[in-house]
Structure formats: C-alpha cells, structure tokens
Amino acid sequence: MNRYDPTSSFIWLLVGLGIILWSLMTLKVGTFRHPGPAFVPLFCGIVISILAAIVFFQAKRNTQKITGESIYSEGSLVKTLSTIGILIVYGLMLERLGFIVTTFLVFLFIFKKVSGTSWFIGILESLIVTGSSYFIFGYLLKTPMPRGWLGF
C-alpha cells in the first residue's frame, strides 16, 4: 500500500462525484436505447467513485505495509515548485514578450537558479539554447513563433 493511498483515493472519490454531478447538471444522460452526451461521462464518474472507495477502504484496512517515496523529501519540493512556476511564467510571457526574449530570460533563470551555474555560463548557455532552438524550429521547421510587443 502506498503511503498516500487514503489521500489520493479520497481525491479521486471527489473527482468521480464531481464528474457525476457535472454530467447530470449540464447534459442529457439519455437511455440505453438512445444514449445521450452524458451517458459515457456519467459511467466514468460512477466507475471512478466506486473504485476510489474500494482503494480508500483497502488502504484504511491495510496500514502495515507502507511503500512509496515521500513527496516532501528534502529540497525536492522547492525544485519541483520552482520548475512548475517557471513553466507557468513562460506561458504568461510568451505572447507578450515574444519567443526570443522569453526563452532567453526564462532559461537564464533555470540555468542560474535550478542548475546552479555562474552568470557568465548561464548567459552563454541561454544564448545558445535560444539561438539554436529558434534556428531549428522557427527557421528550419517553420514552427510559428510569437513575436510579442518588441516585434522579434
């Protein structure tokens, strides 16, 4: 049994119940003869709720064998949260500042703060990453890259 089984299964139970309510409140379930748009989603919600309840009660009954790593291991939470934060910031800045500026700034931050390199190496690596990725994706593969307010 994983140490987080009671918590995770409880969250899945809420997800399942949420899907059931959302399906019933917004769409038609229909009948077996004429299944409606909520037919399959409702079925999914019921299956998730039942199975989550099974995992929850199994976990409550069987507390001796605990396996799995802790989510809160030393230093890991900071790195995980900062990486997620960086990705969100990238999404927020991309269309405002454009691909080149956003990629350079965000990757300078990653190299400096998460990888722990010096300023000089960080700037150099960010320039190489930004330039080569723009060349490969923007120029060779013709991937559309946002230009942003600055126009590049």
Add this chain to the structure above:
Amino acid sequence: MDFYQSILYGFQVVFQPENLFLAFMGCLIGTLIGVLPGIGAPATIALLLPGSYHLPPAGAIILLSGIYYGAMYGGSTTSILVNIPGEAASVITCLDGYQMARQGRAGPALAVCAIGSFIAGTLSVVGLMLVGPFLSGIALSFGPPEYTALMLTGFVILTYLASSSMPKALIMGAFGLFLSTIGLDNISGDIRFAGSIVELWDGVGLVPIVMGLFGVAEVLLNLEQMAGESAEILKGKIKHLFPTREDWGKLIPASLRGTIIGFFLGILPGGGAVLASFVSYGVEKKISKYPEKFGTGMIEGVASPESANNSAVGGAFIPLMTLGIPTNIVMALLLGAFMIHGISPGPMIMKQHPDIFWGLIASMYVGNIMLLILNLPLVGLWVQVLRIPYRVLFPLILLFCLIGVYSLTSSTIEIYIMIIFGVIGYLTRKTQYDAAPLVLAVVLGPMFENALRQSLMMSGGSLEIFFSRPISCIFIVLSIFLLLIPLIFRRKLPAATDET
C-alpha cells in the same frame, strides 16, 4: 498489385532521396533519444508531429516510425553501459547486459542487442507484410459492436498488466475516458465540459497530455535526484564487438523466440514493447538449463528481450494499419500524424494509400540496416552522448515540450494543459497510479464512445448485441475473464508481488 509488386513499389517509395533521408533522420533521432534517459519516443514524436505537417504523408510516417524503432535500439545502450534504461522496454536488459559489461564484455553485449534487434525488426516486418493484408480482409466485417468489444479488451489488458494495482489502473483508464469526452459530442452536437474555453471545443489534445505526463513529469521526478546527476559510465575502451561462435549459438535461438513472443504481444491492444521484453525474459529463464545464472550476464537474457521489444514494434503496426486502432501511445501519436494528413488508417489503406503502407514496410527494412550501422560502429559516439549532464539536458527537454505544444494551435492554453498534466503525472507517479491506461483511454475514447452508442442504438438498448456476434463475444468474454482473475486469485497475488 500482387504481393511482390507491392513490396517492390514500397522500395521505390523509400529509395526516393527525400524518404531515404527521412528514414535515416528517424533512426538517428530515435537512437539519440533512446540513449538519453528522460526523453522517450512518445514525447519526441509528439514534438515533431506539428512539424511533420509540412512533409509529404509517406515521408512523415517514415520519419516518425523510424524514431520509434530507433529508440528501441538506442534504449539498450544505456541499460548495458550505465545500468539505466534509456527506454522502459530496455529495463530488463539491465539485468544481464550490465553484468556482461562489468565482466569486460560490453562489446559483445552491445553487438548482441544490435544483431538481435536487427533479426527481430526484419522478421517482424515480414510478419506485418504477411498478416496485414489478411487482417485487413477480416477487419472489413467489423461493425460497432466488434470495435467496442475490441477496444474494451484493450483497456482491460492494459489495466491488468499495469504495475500498480488494478483498481488504480482502472481509475486512470476511466479518467482518461472522461477526458476524451470533453469538447463537441459528434452525435448530439452538444459541447461537453468545455465551458467558454473555445480551444477545448475540439477536445483536449493528446500531445499536451503526453508531453505533460511523460516529458514534464519525468523532468520533475529526475530533478529530485539531480544531486547525483553524473551516471557512472563504464570506463575503458569497448572492444571485441563481434560475438564469439559460442555466443552466436545462444544468440540466434533466443532472438528467434523473442521475435515470436514480441510480435504477437505487440499486436495485442495494451501490450507492446515493454510487456514483450518482460515476458520473453521470463520465458528464457523458464526454459534455460541454468535459470539461476540469469542476472549474472547471460547472453540469452539480453538477446531475447531486445529482440522482443523490437519485433513488438512491427506487431503494433498491425492493428493500426488494418483496424485503425492504436494499441499504445506511440501508435496513437502516429494515428494523429495520419489524421493531420487527412488519412484514416484501416482496412482500406492498402488500396487507397499503397505508397504509405508499403513505403512504411520497406522503410522498416532499410531502417533496420541503417540502425545496425548506426549502433555498432558508432557505439563510442553514443557513449559520449551519455556524458551530457542532466542540468544541461532537462532545460532542453522542457523547451522542446513548450515549443512542441505551443506550435499545435499557437495558443498558450496548450502550455497550461501540458503543465496541468505534468503535475498530474508527477503526483500519480508518486502515488503509484500508472499513466499508460489514461493515455490509451484518451486515444481510444472517442472511437469507443461512438462505437458503444451506435451499438446500443442498433440493438434498441440491449447489451445482448455484444454476445450474439461471435467476434465481439470472444473479446467481451476475454475482458470479463481478465477482470475476474485478480478477484479469483486475490489471496495468491500479494505473495507473488512480494517475491518480485
């Protein structure tokens, strides 16, 4: 066109300079990402999917499938030299491959992988060539009930084989099925669970889900262990690549057994390369006169799983090309590539697009020879690639994921979806929920839902339709049987799990 004309036509397609170049690039990129731990074939194919739109359809499929079987080759290099599998399908190769390397036999171990993979890859293409047209004929008789039952079996097999518990795998599968219902309902025309987010009216894209679950989540998990980032690579020159006569004697039969097992497990929905490599290793151990020596550097323990994971690739193409059903994540992405070019794989593909079907088959023959050349003489180069530190690698993986998802629709919504699934992937990995059933359900979900609702409407709401037609009945009975096995053997299973 008869059979020989068809295959000759396939070679004509692949020997066009552009297609030959794309096959080579696919093999090269595949080997590279196979060697590098932390980025796999699904994330790479997802990344190149939007770019493949600019290529001709046959070229795009040749490139993307080259990445898949190339990754199977490359994945074994890290298993042998570093004891870290580059691909999930090479996990089992670590057991004997790394031990061989420690005994100074890294050269023969790498050669056995490459030769075994070549034999299996080539034979599985022969299988695909022979079985494909035959199955296409049968597939023409499939109606909605047969498709529903087949896909249900696929879900059940995958959850049955999941490394986590079966209820957890079923939860993930059901959640994936729910995700697949988001957006426009094809039958009623209603918009489901998308609210005012216009980007979701077409549904949640597969690429951001795969990138999040397998790209971002992998990076988040690997960052936790970055303190010990530089993996210990075996020092010294890799010499004596060519296996000895005794090695050949063990290699060929083991490779043939692995090929057969891998090919048939590759065909099964939910099966694939990972399962094939584990099953073939188990079979080798079982039939060996010296089972106790497995894990100490047995050549059969390397040859058989490596052959199995490569031949599973050929097998996995069969359901996609004949039934239009992807059996694993990579096949689902290839289905996406077909869709981008307006092509629906299925029983008619051989008649409507022979250049793609036979071109793909011929490219796999050519690709296997390319991979042999890339993997044996150039093994030193791949060892150097392994020395790239993770602190340099992970930002690149993240950037590739970001560019890949943004380029789909030029919308930042895709980036946020990827981040959400990155977090979900990270948390579900920590809490031991498998991501594979979720992805398969997202892929098969729309087809499954349509087929299920059509079947029910055909039968006037009666479930009997699934039991009254022989093919669907067989699949339904198989699914029920697989679901009941854990309940019947509930008391025995924990003991078996403890042993592993």
